[in-house]
Amino acid sequence: MRTTVVLALVAVAIVALPLVAPAYYVTLMLPFMAYGVVLLGLNLLFGYTGLVSFGHALFIGIGAYTAAMLTTRFGIRQMELILLAAALAAAVVAAPVGALCVRYVKIYFGMLTLAFGMVFYTFLLKFYKLTGGDEGMRMLRPHLLGQSWEGLSKTAYLVGPYYYFSLGALVLATLLMWRIVRSPFGLCLRTIRDNPLKAESLGVSVPRFRWYAFMISAVYAAVGGALLATPTGNVDPTLAYWTHSGNIVFMVLLGGFASFFGPLLGAFVFIFLQDAVMSVFPYWRLVFGAVLALLVIFAPSGLMGLFARRLPVEVSRA
Amino acid sequence: MILEAREVRRLYGAYVALDGVSLAVREGEFVSIIGPNGAGKSTLINVLTGVLAPSGGRVRFKDRDIGGIGTVALTRLGMARSFQLVQIFPELTVLETLQAAVVSRLGLGSRFFASLASHGRVQSEALEVAALFNLQEKAHTLTRELPQGDKKLLDVASAFALKPEIILLDEPTSGVSTADKHAVMEILVGAAKRMGLRAIIQVEHDMDIVFGYSDRIIALHQGKVLADATPAQLEADAQVMDMVVGRRRGAQATSPAPHPALSPEGRGNSAEPLPPSGSGNPSEPWPPEGERAG
Numbered sequence: 001m002r003t004t005v006v007l008a009l010v011a012v013a014i015v016a017l018p019l020v021a022p023a024y025y026v027t028l029m030l031p032f033m034a035y036g037v038v039l040l041g042l043n044l045l046f047g048y049t050g051l052v053s054f055g056h057a058l059f060i061g062i063g064a065y066t067a068a069m070l071t072t073r074f075g076i077r078q079m080e081l082i083l084l085a086a087a088l089a090a091a092v093v094a095a096p097v098g099a100l101c102v103r104y105v106k107i108y109f110g111m112l113t114l115a116f117g118m119v120f121y122t123f124l125l126k127f128y129k130l131t132g133g134d135e136g137m138r139m140l141r142p143h144l145l146g147q148s149w150e151g152l153s154k155t156a157y158l159v160g161p162y163y164y165f166s167l168g169a170l171v172l173a174t175l176l177m178w179r180i181v182r183s184p185f186g187l188c189l190r191t192i193r194d195n196p197l198k199a200e201s202l203g204v205s206v207p208r209f210r211w212y213a214f215m216i217s218a219v220y221a222a223v224g225g226a227l228l229a230t231p232t233g234n235v236d237p238t239l240a241y242w243t244h245s246g247n248i249v250f251m252v253l254l255g256g257f258a259s260f261f262g263p264l265l266g267a268f269v270f271i272f273l274q275d276a277v278m279s280v281f282p283y284w285r286l287v288f289g290a291v292l293a294l295l296v297i298f299a300p301s302g303l304m305g306l307f308a309r310r311l312p313v314e315v316s317r318a
Numbered sequence: 319m320i321l322e323a324r325e326v327r328r329l330y331g332a333y334v335a336l337d338g339v340s341l342a343v344r345e346g347e348f349v350s351i352i353g354p355n356g357a358g359k360s361t362l363i364n365v366l367t368g369v370l371a372p373s374g375g376r377v378r379f380k381d382r383d384i385g386g387i388g389t390v391a392l393t394r395l396g397m398a399r400s401f402q403l404v405q406i407f408p409e410l411t412v413l414e415t416l417q418a419a420v421v422s423r424l425g426l427g428s429r430f431f432a433s434l435a436s437h438g439r440v441q442s443e444a445l446e447v448a449a450l451f452n453l454q455e456k457a458h459t460l461t462r463e464l465p466q467g468d469k470k471l472l473d474v475a476s477a478f479a480l481k482p483e484i485i486l487l488d489e490p491t492s493g494v495s496t497a498d499k500h501a502v503m504e505i506l507v508g509a510a511k512r513m514g515l516r517a518i519i520q521v522e523h524d525m526d527i528v529f530g531y532s533d534r535i536i537a538l539h540q541g542k543v544l545a546d547a548t549p550a551q552l553e554a555d556a557q558v559m560d561m562v563v564g565r566r567r568g569a570q571a572t573s574p575a576p577h578p579a580l581s582p583e584g585r586g587n588s589a590e591p592l593p594p595s596g597s598g599n600p601s602e603p604w605p606p607e608g609e610r611a612g
Contacts, residue, residue, distance in 0.1 A: 180430055182434055182435065183430055183433065183434055184426040184427055184434050184440070185429055187414060187417060188418065188421065190409065190414075193409075194406075194407035194408055194409050195406065197401075198406065200389045201393070201477070202419045202422050203389075203422035204422050204427060212428075212430075
């Protein structure tokens with residue numbers, strides 16, 4: 001009940017935001033929504049399957065570069081098609097990469113995903129003719145729902161149609177993930193997270209289910225990456241760099257991986273905190289490093305964990 | 319014959335853990351494997367459950383060679399196991415743990431978008447098993463918050479929820495207080511009967527449990543079968559008793575076994591097999607009508 005009320009209020013606020021907030025803050029919501037999709041997928045792997053990937057920027061990169069290539073090289077501008085292609089490209093890459101990575105767990109899984117991420121980063125950097133090297137590629141304005149929206153200025157396009165398109169994509173991704181984690185499949189993933197030995201003794205094929213989770217999370221990351229490309233305007237290899245993988249793991253930790261909505265809260269706080277810190281202090285990584293240290297020591301279950309613990313106390317006082 | 323091992327050898331480098339072990343488990347039997355530490359019990363369990371391939375010899379389950387086929391494949395064939403050190407899913411509830419077993423057995427694991435909560439069969443079968451193991455009132459308790467005895471019961475219950483034909487219990491009463499051991503065994507044997515299991519194999523150190531419940535006891539010693547006999551026959555063999563039990567059983571040994579094992583007429587009676595799994599015994603449906611109504 002409480003969750004429903006909070007969700008409804010948040011939904012109303014997000015829908016109404018472009019009508020009341022300055023355009024600058026509305027455009028900051030675009031990376032939040034793109035990362036939101038990425039993190040829903042990452043948390044299926046992290047929070048629900050117990051595997052921490054340090055290379056998921058690889059799939060953000062695949063999504064973003066697929067989008068940029070389709071618009072600039074192939075003249076394909078329909079965003080729906082672009083998202084589909086990004087998802088397919090990620091699945092094609094994730095199938096063999098995942099099959100290899102899920103044979104390992106803990107730090108070995110993390111390091112292997114990191115290694116694949118760096119291979120892809122180097123590929124983007126060195127294959128200049130294909131990828132544009134360190135300069136990257138432009139992302140042309142995609143058409144949404146069959147309309148080109150050519151008449152709108154860039155800002156009007158971003159805070160109008162693109163904002164609601166991204167929101168629609170995030171809502172759809174959230175609903176699908178909500179079904180997934182509450183499905184028999186989701187239950188099998190949680191058994192693997194808690195105790196792979198026991199899961200196997202109950203007939204759950206641990207590598208196969210880890211691979212499914214890896215594939216789904218890669219597809220989510222690529223769709224998020226494609227959504228991110230438009231507000232960024234230009235995609236470059238830093239999207240696939242390992243620090244970017246670290247950032248998204250940080251977002252999940254910040255919000256709380258034990259909760260379904262934790263990662264979304266993490267993405268929101270990360271983006272707005274980064275913007276606020278950068279506007280007064282150039283060394284935002286210093287501040288974020290301190291935040292990360294405090295988080296691990298005092299709130300290992302993230303912001304969502306703090307709320308969950310605080311709220312019943314407040315309710316009992318009221 | 320459900321499960322059969324023939325001349326099974328297993329080497330770890332130069333060390334011989336199993337040296338020509340042969341055994342057979344028949345319909346309706348409750349078989350205990352005993353032996354001192356280092357006798358090869360753990361290796362034997364791992365070979366019988368398909369985790370380890372034998373270095374020599376064969377293991378057959380339902381007329382199929384199962385040497386090293388792996389836990390998941392063996393579970394599908396109808397063999398389940400529980401562990402010596404209790405294995406649970408700490409962040410799952412009791413009901414979710416049992417649901418996971420039912421989901422696995424029904425092959426629903428790849429249903430990505432189906433609703434688990436509204437799957438009637440998964441819910442009802444998980445609840446039925448919870449009731450059989452007296453865990454129904456704790457169905458929504460997180461497993462990590464259960465007392466140790468209940469954790470052990472849940473470990474076994476989740477293996478039962480797979481509705482296996484044969485179950486292999488690795489020290490089912492280890493970590494359970496002495497006072498509760500018989501209660502645990504009663505629940506377990508009762509559940510096996512109600513669910514129509516075809517056989518139970520256990521590895522156990524507690525000789526009261528072993529002699530009280532087994533139809534047959536297989537004693538291992540230094541990787542070899544030292545004895546394969548009924549409890550009464552074994553008790554009469556002073557030499558074997560000294561070697562594997564380490565003491566003569568006293569007054570308890572002469573009193574009749576307190577609890578009948580799987581076979582309804584008492585231990586040692588394997589002439590009247592249990593109903594085969596799945597089809598059920600028409601005179602004793604599972605779950606019983608009374609319970610279903612209640």
